Amino acid sequence: MAQVKRKGLRSGVATEFTVFTNVLPGHEQAARETIERATHDPRRGEAVQEIGTLHEARFVLFDNDRRLMFCSSFDGTWDKYIDDFAATYIGTIFDAVFSHCEGFPGIKDPRAKDWFMNNAREAVAYISAYPDASVKQIWKALAVQNAFQQVLDNPAAEQALKAPALKPLLEQAAT
Amino acid sequence: MTQGVTTLLELNDIQSGVLRPRQTPYVATYLLLRIDDQADGRELLKRLTPAVASAADTTSPLGDAWVMVALSSHGLQALGVPQASLESFSPEFQQGMAARAEELGDVGENAPSHWERPFGTSQVHLAIAATAPDRPHLEQLLSRARQAHQQLPGVAVIYRQDCAQLPTGREHFGFRDGIGQPAIEGSGLTGSNPQEVPLKAGEFVLGYPDESGMLPPIPQPEVLGRNGSYVAFRKLHQDVAAFRRYLAAHSSSAAEQEWLAAKMVGRWRSGAPLARSPEHDDPELGADPKRNNDFLYYDDDPKGFKCPPGSHIRRMNPRDHFKHEAVQVNRHRLVRRGMSYGPLLTEGVLEDDGVDRGIIFIFVGASLSRQFEFVQSEWVNQGTFIGVPAEKDPLNGSNDGTGVLTIPKQPIRQRLIGLPQFVTNRGGEYFFVPGLRALQWLADAR
Numbered sequence: 001m002a003q004v005k006r007k008g009l010r011s012g013v014a015t016e017f018t019v020f021t022n023v024l025p026g027h028e029q030a031a032r033e034t035i036e037r038a039t040h041d042p043r044r045g046e047a048v049q050e051i052g053t054l055h056e057a058r059f060v061l062f063d064n065d066r067r068l069m070f071c072s073s074f075d076g077t078w079d080k081y082i083d084d085f086a087a088t089y090i091g092t093i094f095d096a097v098f099s100h101c102e103g104f105p106g107i108k109d110p111r112a113k114d115w116f117m118n119n120a121r122e123a124v125a126y127i128s129a130y131p132d133a134s135v136k137q138i139w140k141a142l143a144v145q146n147a148f149q150q151v152l153d154n155p156a157a158e159q160a161l162k163a164p165a166l167k168p169l170l171e172q173a174a175t
Numbered sequence: 176m177t178q179g180v181t182t183l184l185e186l187n188d189i190q191s192g193v194l195r196p197r198q199t200p201y202v203a204t205y206l207l208l209r210i211d212d213q214a215d216g217r218e219l220l221k222r223l224t225p226a227v228a229s230a231a232d233t234t235s236p237l238g239d240a241w242v243m244v245a246l247s248s249h250g251l252q253a254l255g256v257p258q259a260s261l262e263s264f265s266p267e268f269q270q271g272m273a274a275r276a277e278e279l280g281d282v283g284e285n286a287p288s289h290w291e292r293p294f295g296t297s298q299v300h301l302a303i304a305a306t307a308p309d310r311p312h313l314e315q316l317l318s319r320a321r322q323a324h325q326q327l328p329g330v331a332v333i334y335r336q337d338c339a340q341l342p343t344g345r346e347h348f349g350f351r352d353g354i355g356q357p358a359i360e361g362s363g364l365t366g367s368n369p370q371e372v373p374l375k376a377g378e379f380v381l382g383y384p385d386e387s388g389m390l391p392p393i394p395q396p397e398v399l400g401r402n403g404s405y406v407a408f409r410k411l412h413q414d415v416a417a418f419r420r421y422l423a424a425h426s427s428s429a430a431e432q433e434w435l436a437a438k439m440v441g442r443w444r445s446g447a448p449l450a451r452s453p454e455h456d457d458p459e460l461g462a463d464p465k466r467n468n469d470f471l472y473y474d475d476d477p478k479g480f481k482c483p484p485g486s487h488i489r490r491m492n493p494r495d496h497f498k499h500e501a502v503q504v505n506r507h508r509l510v511r512r513g514m515s516y517g518p519l520l521t522e523g524v525l526e527d528d529g530v531d532r533g534i535i536f537i538f539v540g541a542s543l544s545r546q547f548e549f550v551q552s553e554w555v556n557q558g559t560f561i562g563v564p565a566e567k568d569p570l571n572g573s574n575d576g577t578g579v580l581t582i583p584k585q586p587i588r589q590r591l592i593g594l595p596q597f598v599t600n601r602g603g604e605y606f607f608v609p610g611l612r613a614l615q616w617l618a619d620a621r
Contacts, residue, residue, distance in 0.1 A: 001265050013564045050501040080549060081502065087184065087387070088501040110392065136562030 006079050007122040012131025014055055018072040019119045021101040028065035031100035035059045038093045053081070053135055059097065061136050068101060073126075075134040082113055085150045148172070184361040184376050184383065186231035188610040192243035192512065193380065193539050194305060194362045197353065199265045201581030202310050202412075203338040203582040204317060205408075205535060207293065210253035212329020216301070217254060219330050220244070223303070229611055230362070240307040240316040244614060246605035247271065250300030251339050252618055257397070261276040263395040264607065268405060271297075272603045278548050280573040282554035285600040291410065293333050294602025301330075302408065302606050306514075310339070335456055336410065339513035346515050347413045347532050348436075351461055354468050356494055357508045367468035371494075379510055379540050380404055388504040391541065394607070399617070402610025407538040407547045410604035411571070415520040416527040418597050425527070425591060435591070438582050439569040441488035448488070452483035454499045456493050473498040478582045484561040486568040486580075490554045504558070507549045512537040530538035533598070541548070543605055544612040571598040 010016040021030050038044065048054060057072035072078075085091050086107045095107040105111045130138070151157050152173055161170040186194070197203075210216035217504055224241045228235040236239045246254070248269045252261055267275055273287035273295035281287060283300065287295040304322070307313040324330050339520050346352045358366025358373035359380075366373065377385030381393040382401035387510055393400035422432040433456065437443045445461030450470040454462055460466055473495040482489055489496065517532025540546040553559075558566035567573060569580040569591065578594025609617060 005346065013559060047501075052500050052501060053545055074563070080553060083387070083545070084506065085501050085502040092502055108387065108389070110389075120342075130563075134562065134564050135557050136559070137564070140562060 006077060007120040008078065009126040011126045011128040013075050013134045014073045014128060014131070015075075015077055016123050017072050017074060018121055019125060020121055021068050021070075021098070021104070021119050023066050023068050023100055024102055025066075027100040028061070029084070031068060031097065032061055032065060034096050034100065035061075037063065043089055047088075047093070048098060050065040050088060051081075051085065051090060055135055056100055068097075070097075073128070075136075079113060079117070082116065085111070092106045184230075184380065185402055185610075186363065187229045188612055189310070189380055189404075190243055190608050190611065191198075191228040191230050191232060191235070192306075193404050193510075193608055194359065194363070194364060196356060197306065197512055197514065198241075198308060199344075200340045201338070201514060202308070202313050202340070203304060203333075203535075204313060205336045205338070206303045206305070206320075206332055207296045207299050207334035208324070209293075209299045209331045209333050210250060211252065212327075215253045215327040215329025216250075217618050218328055219301070220254070220614060221323055223320075224611065224614045224618060227611060227614065237316060239312050242316070243304040244610045245302040245304075245408075245606065245608055246617075247299050247302075247604055249297045251607070251617075252291050253300050256617070260395055260399065263392075263400070265405065265543060267548060268605045268607065271295075272407065272409075272605050275548065275605075279551045279600075282595065283575065285573055287602075290602035291599075292602075293417070293606060294410070298333055299604050302406075302604075326558075336516060336535060338516040340600060341515050341519055343519065345417050346351065346445065346534055347517070347520070348418050348440075349444045350436075350440060351444070353513065354446055354464075354513070355444075355488065356509075359510075359512060363550055367464060368392060368494075369465075370470050370471055370612075371401075374508060376506055377541055378505070378546070381541055384501065385536065385541060396616075399609065399613045401613070403542055403613055404539050404541065404608045405543045406608055407543055407603065408605040408606060409536040410601040411533045411536050412515075412599045412601050413533040414527060414532065414595075414597050415532065416525055417595055420525050421593075421595065426460055428454065438483055439486060439580060439591070441482045441486035449482040449486070450476055455597060461496065471495045480585065483580065483582050484564050484618075485558055485563065485569065487568055490568050491550060493554065493560075499596040507554075508540075509546055510539045510549060512539060523579040531601075533601070536603075539608065555563060572596075 008045060037127045053075035055073040060069040060071065062069065091107045098104040104115055148169065177387040222241065223244055226237055227244055228241055248261060248264060249272060258551050261269065276282065305313060305316055308314065324332065354367060354438060356367050359376055361376050362374040365471055369443055373376055375383065377383035377391060381403050384390050422435055424434050426432045433443065437449055442448050443456035443461060445456050445458040446467050447457040447461035448470055450472065457496060471491065471494050472482065481525050484496065492508065497504055513534050513536045515534055520528060520532065538547040555571060563581055566579050566581065569578060572578065574594045574596050576595045580594060581592040582589040582591065596619060
């Protein structure tokens with residue numbers, strides 16, 4: 001069993017993962033519709049929560065919709081989890097979309113990983129604005145910020161933040 | 176797909192050690208051999224095979240002693256297994272454990288350059304694990320084995336490791352261990368968690384459908400791969416003195432030390448799980464095999480106020496922690512057959528005495544990369560899965576003196592800092608445990 005070398009440049013905790021494929025002749029319209037349907041599905045938001053490591057992803061059709069680029073950033077290395085995703089709702093989206101592409105064996109096929117690898121192109125450069133922050137850390141940070149802002153809206157906050165232990169928070173309170 | 180159908184396991188062809196838990200009390204000896212002559216190697220296998228019990232045997236052919244036989248990729252080659260067949264084994268098995276150092280976090284002191292020889296070399300071919308209830312029994316068996324291979328100049332014993340259950344019945348850090356074992360469908364052995372659905376046999380034995388519902392590819396030819404399993408063998412040195420010093424330095428009472436130790440591991444030293452007894456130890460619970468593993472996390476303890484998400488046992492088996500996440504824990508389960516080695520460090524001693532002690536860690540399963548390596552790289556040596564990328568397993572992660580453990584606690588969480596490395600990998604290798612027919616096939620001259 002040949003092992004295809006993993007591709008994807010790293011920036012801090014995240015790895016980029018970019019795949020270029022050929023859309024099957026005659027499938028251009030269907031590919032576009034499948035992608036649109038998937039992104040408008042109310043389960044899409046849940047799906048992103050379920051993965052918990054996906055920073056962002058995009059499907060781009062180009063060259064008269066004959067080519068499809070899938071572009072994403074994940075915490076860690078995607079190939080470790082792709083088998084896990086295959087069994088979930090995300091797996092069914094991938095299956096539906098890539099079924100319109102040349103050579104795709106189906107998401108549950110053991111050769112699916114190799115297909116992704118063979119069609120992936122490692123970036124020459126990958127830059128992140130927050131390389132050390134994982135998705136879960138960002139979610140937590142936003143939740144903390146939200147809570148902090150609620151605290152600041154409370155008239156009692158000014159006095160409370162004068163406590164010596166809260167000095168780092170007081171320094172963030174003015175703007 | 177074979178959903179809804181329990182596949183019949185060929186128990187009489189699977190080596191007993193794959194499915195049978197270790198006995199208590201136990202003594203064991205691990206021998207590593209090098210095969211210099213193909214014919215002698217095959218002859219040795221021929222002599223060993225009748226001594227190997229199958230999972231269907233309630234008694235061993237040797238009475239009270241049990242023998243398990245495994246081969247590395249180099250070992251299969253030394254036996255004359257054809258190249259095409261060698262290449263049908265998983266890539267990581269072919270590479271050997273030393274080549275997987277980056278994946279496994281075997282860096283710094285764990286790095287193969289520091290390993291005890293012959294680990295990390297191409298000389299480790301055949302592994303023999305012999306266990307018995309006491310040392311006299313075992314020595315009897317070993318002397319017969321010595322006679323067998325001494326007649327064969329083309330095989331050489333190049334390493335020996337003796338193991339024995341400690342008089343305390345615990346491992347070296349003082350914890351009851353070996354509690355958690357997955358239930359395997361069709362094996363006839365119940366797992367230790369009544370709330371857990373038995374896993375498909377194909378997660379641990381080759382040739383059967385696994386949790387994906389499919390039949391995974393197995394090494395070829397079929398007779399060689401079927402009913403076999405992969406093994407990861409690691410000699411893990413435990414720095415007991417450092418562990419004691421850390422606990423002492425970060426707490427102000429003996430009770431607090433126990434609490435800290437429990438938070439790091441996920442169980443009290445008695446084996447009682449924090450999930451069921453979060454405030455204090457419960458030795459009766461710890462000793463009760465019907466209750467000490469009967470718990471899950473998601474409904475009762477999602478935030479980890481009882482059992483920290485970063486604790487050792489929750490990392491090694493997250494159970495239903497990922498209930499609403501796209502992680503299939505059932506594809507990353509471990510069967511562990513570890514054994515302690517080395518003498519106890521006297522109670523209360525806080526300085527290392529230079530004596531080698533620790534655990535021979537053994538993983539058995541169908542996939543080294545999806546099970547053993549995955550848990551090491553994703554759940555032990557980082558914490559991205561629990562929202563803290565930099566945090567590693569406090570007990571056996573490759574910490575470097577700056578390790579952190581977040582302990583969720585109301586109203587303010589506690590954070591342990593400055594965690595050093597307590598467990599060091601002194602060497603290891605990947606092996607294949609063939610089925611009994613496969614052993615015969617390997618032994619037969621071609």
